[in-house]
Amino acid sequence: MRQSTLFLSTLRDAPSDAEVISHKLMLRAGFIRQLAAGIYTYLPLGWRVLRKIEQIVREEMDRAGAQELLMPALQPAEFWKESGRYSVYGPELIRLKDRHDREFALGPTHEEVITTLVKNEISSYRRLPVTLYQIQTKFRDERRPRFGLLRGREFLMKDAYSFDATWEGLDQSYWNMYEAYRRIFDRCNINFRAVEADAGAIGGEGGTHEFMVLADIGEDTIATCSHCDYAANLEKAQSASVKITSTEVKADKLEKIHTPGVRTIGQLTKHLQTEPQDIIKTLIYVADDRPLAVVIRGDHEVNEIKLKNYLEAENIELADAQSSAASTGVPVGFIGPVGIEIPILVDTAVGQMQSGIAGANETDYHFRNVVPGRDFTVERTGDFRNAIEGEACSRCSEGVLQFFKGIEVGHVFKLGTKYSETLGARYLDASGREQTMIMGCYGIGVSRILSAIVEQSHDERGIIWAPAIAPYHVHIIPVSIKDESQTRIAEELYDRLRNHGLEVLIDDRDERPGVKFNDSDLIGIPFRIVVGKHAESGKVEYIERKNNEKQVMTVDDVFSRIFEEVRLSS
Numbered sequence: 204m205r206q207s208t209l210f211l212s213t214l215r216d217a218p219s220d221a222e223v224i225s226h227k228l229m230l231r232a233g234f235i236r237q238l239a240a241g242i243y244t245y246l247p248l249g250w251r252v253l254r255k256i257e258q259i260v261r262e263e264m265d266r267a268g269a270q271e272l273l274m275p276a277l278q279p280a281e282f283w284k285e286s287g288r289y290s291v292y293g294p295e296l297i298r299l300k301d302r303h304d305r306e307f308a309l310g311p312t313h314e315e316v317i318t319t320l321v322k323n324e325i326s327s328y329r330r331l332p333v334t335l336y337q338i339q340t341k342f343r344d345e346r347r348p349r350f351g352l353l354r355g356r357e358f359l360m361k362d363a364y365s366f367d368a369t370w371e372g373l374d375q376s377y378w379n380m381y382e383a384y385r386r387i388f389d390r391c392n393i394n395f396r397a398v399e400a401d402a403g404a405i406g407g408e409g410g411t412h413e414f415m416v417l418a419d420i421g422e423d424t425i426a427t428c429s430h431c432d433y434a435a436n437l438e439k440a441q442s443a444s445v446k447i448t449s450t451e452v453k454a455d456k457l458e459k460i461h462t463p464g465v466r467t468i469g470q471l472t473k474h475l476q477t478e479p480q481d482i483i484k485t486l487i488y489v490a491d492d493r494p495l496a497v498v499i500r501g502d503h504e505v506n507e508i509k510l511k512n513y514l515e516a517e518n519i520e521l522a523d524a525q526s527s528a529a530s531t532g533v534p535v536g537f538i539g540p541v542g543i544e545i546p547i548l549v550d551t552a553v554g555q556m557q558s559g560i561a562g563a564n565e566t567d568y569h570f571r572n573v574v575p576g577r578d579f580t581v582e583r584t585g586d587f588r589n590a591i592e593g594e595a596c597s598r599c600s601e602g603v604l605q606f607f608k609g610i611e612v613g614h615v616f617k618l619g620t621k622y623s624e625t626l627g628a629r630y631l632d633a634s635g636r637e638q639t640m641i642m643g644c645y646g647i648g649v650s651r652i653l654s655a656i657v658e659q660s661h662d663e664r665g666i667i668w669a670p671a672i673a674p675y676h677v678h679i680i681p682v683s684i685k686d687e688s689q690t691r692i693a694e695e696l697y698d699r700l701r702n703h704g705l706e707v708l709i710d711d712r713d714e715r716p717g718v719k720f721n722d723s724d725l726i727g728i729p730f731r732i733v734v735g736k737h738a739e740s741g742k743v744e745y746i747e748r749k750n751n752e753k754q755v756m757t758v759d760d761v762f763s764r765i766f767e768e769v770r771l772s773s
């Protein structure tokens with residue numbers, strides 16, 4: 204490609220609303236342009252990278268035995284009503300009407316469509332298992348579209364769905380996809396972790412994994428063990444429970460203490476000269492309209508996902524001050540587990556405390572020497588809190604948990620019979636009995652990967668693409684297009700490399716060398732050939748973008764070097 208004709212304009216500065224580096228760089232390097240919040244045009248360079256990522260995804264899905272198809276983005280609302288999601292999906296679902304006033308939605312995901320399709324096409328166990336996938340534009344009216352392609356409202360996703368006759372079959376389909384994902388992210392040169400994630404009520408142990416790109420701007424926190432290979436999203440991560448050495452109650456009897464105006468953990472620890480871990484904190488939640496108290500240690504945070512799963516609730520919410528006071532009769536700050544009249548859930552760590560300080564359910568009073576099990580019941584107990592960095596790993600107990608920020612780029616999920624049940628996707632088994640198909644779903648944020656890679660791979664000058672996904676393999680820069688020998692060598696190399704199947708961009712613009720070099724750094728093509736002052740002696744500069752080191756070599760050498768590098772990396 205000749206840069207003089209390439210539809211590209213680089214920017215010196217990024218627009219001020221671009222907050223993260225990947226967004227800034229992709230705008231500056233001319234890979235994307237915004238049309239509206241969360242809606243982007245992929246310019247030629249960006250589109251080339253996207254297609255390469257897409258191709259890697261496609262090759263690995265095909266290799267894993269999945270079959271590609273393409274479903275409509277425009278979906279009649281009736282399918283969503285049938286699955287029950289039309290009402291619960293909320294405003295993220297883009298709804299519209301056709302000229303006959305019939306309701307439609309723009310697909311944010313395709314469980315409804317695929318399950319209905321497979322239900323109509325397959326009726327016998329003989330045609331199972333099957334895994335189908337598509338690479339398609341998805342629509343989600345995200346509350347906060349941001350960070351460029353990382354959270355778009357229109358974005359490219361690969362979504363796959365597996366249909367099995369048995370649960371063992373689902374297991375196989377699931378791990379098959381898991382392995383394909385590993386290969387995909389490896390080939391994209393991404394530093395990633397596969398982490399256990401919350402599977403909600405279905406899925407069970409190992410029922411879902413997220414593939415996370417490690418990056419400081421990531422919205423998810425992941426906990427990994429320093430010793431074993433345990434890795435989990437914080438929403439699910441568990442630390443090893445502390446062993447209690449003695450169950451003998453050493454605490455004295457309950458003592459009521461006057462704590463006027465002392466409402467927060469901070470105020471309480473100051474007032475009583477103690478530490479947050481000595482405090483038993485009580486929070487009021489509303490789970491599907493019913494109030495309950497959650498009792499955790501003062502230095503811990505409630506994990507609402509764990510709570511929700513334990514309760515098998517549709518909805519849980521921290522009660523506001525008003526409804527909390529209404530359901531307990533006590534103002535916030537003085538609520539405690541002793542004598543409270545609503546159901547209480549006790550976090551394991553509280554169950555292991557010998558004694559603690561808690562609200563006395565009376566304005567301006569707390570209790571000292573509160574002993575779990577003695578002064579309040581510890582019947583409904585479990586892990587209801589976030590793990591903390593540095594705590595012992597729950598799997599091996601030898602390592603400690605380390606925390607990282609991650610961007611979710613992929614997700615594998617055991618759906619079970621959630622959709623096949625409601626949408627009636629059944630088959631006849633070998634003995635002619637009707638059974639429900641067992642499903643899995645597997646998503647990859649193809650366009651999100653683009654941003655995630657840039658987030659991980661850049662320097663102060665611009666983007667650094669790995670050869671496997673770079674928009675072009677080689678960037679040839681004749682320093683002056685007015686110099687005949689420079690132009691001749693550059694053009695010869697351009698033809699030769701292309702004739703050998705490499706993708707080459709040649710900067711044939713009549714621009715100052717500084718401009719060309721800056722643009723080249725910004726765009727981030729992995730191998731660069733600068734044809735400059737050594738041209739007359741048949742030599743050029745070879746530069747790798749990843750470290751910007753220069754080597755002067757002959758035209759033949761540079762050709763073989765680059766050819767070899769690209770061959771090795773693909």
Ligand code: ATP
Nearest residue numbers: 352353354355358360611612613614646647648651
């Ligand atoms: P998130 O928690 O980031 O909103 P999600 O759980 O809604 O993601 P899935 O429904 O599992 O995501 O979608 C599959 C994949 O699609 C995700 O792993 C992610 O890579 C990508 N994805 C989801 N939402 C967006 C978005 N708004 N923009 C770009 N990619 C997205």
Ligand code: MG
Nearest residue numbers: 295343345354
């Ligand atoms: Mg989402």
